[in-house]
Amino acid sequence: MSEAWKQSKPRLTFSYQDLLMNSSCNPFQGSAESSSFQSILVDEERGKLFVGAKDLIFVLNLENLNKEPKKIYWPAANERVDLCKQTGKKATECANFIRLLHHFNKTHVYTCGTGAFHPVCGYIDLGPPTEDLSLKLDLRSLEPGTLKCPYDPIQPFASALVDEYLYAGTSSDFLGRDTALFRSPIHHLENQYIRTEHNNPLWLSDPKFIGMYPISDTSNEDDDKIYIFLRETALDATSTEKAIYSRVARVCKKDVGGQRSLINKWTTFLKARLICSVPGPEGYQTYFDELQDVFLYNSNDDKLPVIYGVFTSSSSVFSGSAVCAYSMAEIRSVFNGPFTHKEGPDRHWVEYQGKIPYPRPGTCPSKAFDSTIQTTKDFSDDVVSFIKNHPMMYKAVYPINKRPIFIQVNVGYRITQIVVDRVTAKDGQYAVLFLGTNVGTVIKALSVTKDNLNAEEVLLEELQVFEASTPVLTMEISSKQKQIYVGSKDSVVQLALQRCGAYGTACSECCLARDPYCAWDGNSCCRYVPAPKRQIRRQDVKYGDPIIQCWDQEDYAKHVLTEKKLIFGVQYNSTFLECSPRSQQTSVIWSVQRSLNGQQEEVKYGSRIIKTRLGLLIRHLQEDDAGIYYCRAVENTFTHIITKFHLKIILSDFKATPMKAGYNEGKSRDSRNRTRLRYKDFLQLLNKPGITVNEYCQQIWRNGKRGQNSKTSAKWKIAPEFKRY
Structure with a gap:
């Protein structure tokens, strides 16, 4: 694969539930009869969001979509719906899908809908900016929407309202055969148009x-x-x-x-x-x-x-x-x-x-x-x-x-929508891309130009913004509210531009995120706000190198002096050392220290020791597998220890052998089952006070002597060099 096609994974992925839990996602479902949220208009001055849907226009609060939502019911005329169905269109298409929302002036919004394949336009009277929203749509003063709005609810469409003229790229006929660029006058009686x-x-x-x-x-x-x-x-x-x-x-x-x-x-x-x-x-x-x-x-x-x-x-x-x-x-x-x-x-x-x-x-x-x-x-x-x-x-x-x-x-997906935000970071300005896909995700990315003028593609996050996998139909951004509004067939979602607190609890984790919205303030990863006097904030978007930014005792203690986890494994059985970094751009290196004073050596993988995405699987444990295992994460040339495992091996005089297909080994199977049960009991007893590991092993051995043939009972002991933790 050439350099051009090397794929970068998103550093972090957030599920729909993750976004709800960290309060960076606020869905608006509308009502039972609403669907097809495919046109959005942001009104920064009034703090409102106008959303066009099927037969409805919602007026929502920019700060909280679910705070006192209002709606305007605007269905297609009954005779138009009937005629639409008679011409062979689907019943689901024969409605008034709101496809156009534009600011006309400070008191009115111009809007158009498909009108059951008979486009129609009108004005929403908002009232004076200093007063409460009045929201009046006079259905008696509607005007034809031909040359302004599509007939078809899903036809690609673009428009711009400039100086009381509407520029629209749309079809001019019911069958969609004549698609052209039109300019039509609005708000006055002249009928001259250009195409x-x-x-x-x-x-x-x-x-x-x-x-x-x-x-x-x-x-x-x-x-x-x-x-x-x-x-x-x-x-x-x-x-x-x-x-x-x-x-x-x-x-x-x-x-x-x-x-x-x-x-x-x-x-x-x-x-x-x-x-x-x-x-x-x-x-x-x-x-x-x-x-x-x-x-x-x-x-x-x-x-x-x-x-x-x-x-x-x-x-x-x-x-x-x-x-x-x-x-x-x-x-x-x-x-x-x-x-x-x-x-x-x-x-x-x-x-x-x-x-x-x-x-x-x-x-x-x-x-x-x-x-x-x-x-x-x-x-x-x-x-x-x-x-x-x-x-x-x-x-x-x-x-x-x-x-x-x-x-x-x-x-497995295609990008279909884009909004871009300009962000001032400590090392310059960045254009952050928010990309909507046909599977309901939003990708957050940026392009970073290095000192050698080469550009690096940085994929920060992948966000599942809808509960179900559904295409993103439209996206708008509010730079004032620091929010993105994402529309789909079934809902509109309000999405925060940043999730700094979810990146981690250490300076290095915040710095590795390379998010221009976020910086380490000495205590947490939080929103970066340019202020010359606050020099303690640490951020490195261009290189994401924590070594220079975060090399202090606090961060050293969190990542180098990592607490060891005590793990017991039974000889001839398998064990799993779980270690999965949150960042998908991290590579993991495993090393092991065989004795307390020995040197670390890199773990050699094979059919018995398998490195997986979630950790290290050791099959058929041997006595010399005991030791201290280090799970190190490597990202952007920065290496740190995520987890340490102190693996102790419980020795057994019973050696399990693989089952052969069609061969009856009932006696050996019984012996293995007893071994597994005792190991499970052993794990439960470890948390009980007043009993040591050696005492428990002796107890198991004595029980085996009483009730079983000594040749088939399990005799366990702990390797002497690892008796002490």
Whole structure:
């Protein structure tokens, strides 16, 4: 396996019950009739969470989802439900699934639902911000949701509400045959809309819209654009097989369509391929082509956000997911580069070498460069014709450092959702990834750039956030509340960003976690808050090396002067020394000290001594197996003793032999059973006061002399060099 495919396990895993016990998970089940929690809107100012479900909109408390929840019942009209069923749709689909929730202003939320395959939209009146929430949805003033909301409850969908216009990537018909990028006015009566061209696969080919964001390219508002992220069937694929490519597209906010051509169509629509691949030997690339989710990670400059995308592989060879990060500077550079061109159906896609009309296709009209071009209707026929036939860029957009920052291959799940949090740690800022999967887990990870500029993938936690295995449908983050809100078919879960207290009770355990949220404060592993005066806090996200951070007497005492556990084993039987570190990124080394003053030597494994994930199994114990066994954990070059076992061997004059199939050894079996029973009794008597091990062994021997033939009774004694603990 190449370096690119070396899988890292999550350092810690938390079950659903673990999360409930440490109070970092708070589920909201809704009501008996609610399901399909697939749209979430965070209102930081009011401290509310709007959740769209089937026939319901829930309004929940951001701090505690179960604190005084409110709901708005919004079913589809009865006649629409009946008509939906008559057309052959499933009864479970014929309802009003809330797919869109956007802030309209400080007092209203704009929302749309599928309406039993008849989309409908409306406004939730929240009331003034200074007053209690009023929550009014006037069902009599609803408006058609066509071109704004999907008909189908599960169709991939993306939208953005900007300046009272809704940009939506959705289907425009009941059958879902016409999927396009639309801009529709809301809140006023004008009916002018803009869309991508009908039935032109050069523009869109069976697209699935994933996300869209308004991003300012310059300080000139006329140049503001909407960036759209999608996947589609690729016409420009090099292979003859059907391929899926991911794209980033953009349009100008002030695009109003053409004058003579592309009327009510985008005249600034351009798109480019998004590459998320792993470089291989001899230039071979392994591609993750299918975009599943995107997240806009704002930096200090709102014109230079980082785009994080989750991709999956459509390969028949392997199943995998990857996260790639893209800079806006790289995306803009591709859109400012050459266009692609194909002269005929049998020709390859090549860089366009002809004359490019002025102004450059895709440029937003602005007084800044030409006072004669006030709107897109002023574009020349050459400009409109060119962009109609050349909407695609020749160069692709590659991720930062030309490779993914996170990869998971052949792990039994696929990553489908992402949110990212910016965290300030002691050694710098980190982007922490929270990744939702199709099996109901959330993975917490980050990419760490070392001093040699190489990036390391650090997988911190894997969290089972739902009681049952169910796909994560949506995720949103509240940076103010330090919480993530995760939606599935059956519930919404409020998830804390950190579980510092669960990492352990020692400085080294806290440091090895490499969690930028957490630091050792001298007493416990707790939340790290930047404060220059508090220098005692210890944290090393970049390297996770406790030797420098934690080499004090307190931590030394906890990990080196570990208390020995006394274990008794019966000769010829088996024993198990349990030692399983919590961290899955830890390797375990076993060593043994044969005598009290002897040197430690590494345990040699074989068919009789077996190293397992949970500890050391010693089969058919021998007298010389006695000794002190050390279980050492090695993680990030840091080694410490987890447990010591003082194994004492109880000798027996009876040697057990393996049973042979079909051979009757009743007498020997009886003898072995008596030995096992006496050993069980022996373990119980060890805790009783007033009897020593030697006394008990003598008692067993005397009982054997009285009631059994001395040749078959067990005579036990303890090896002399280990009589004293």
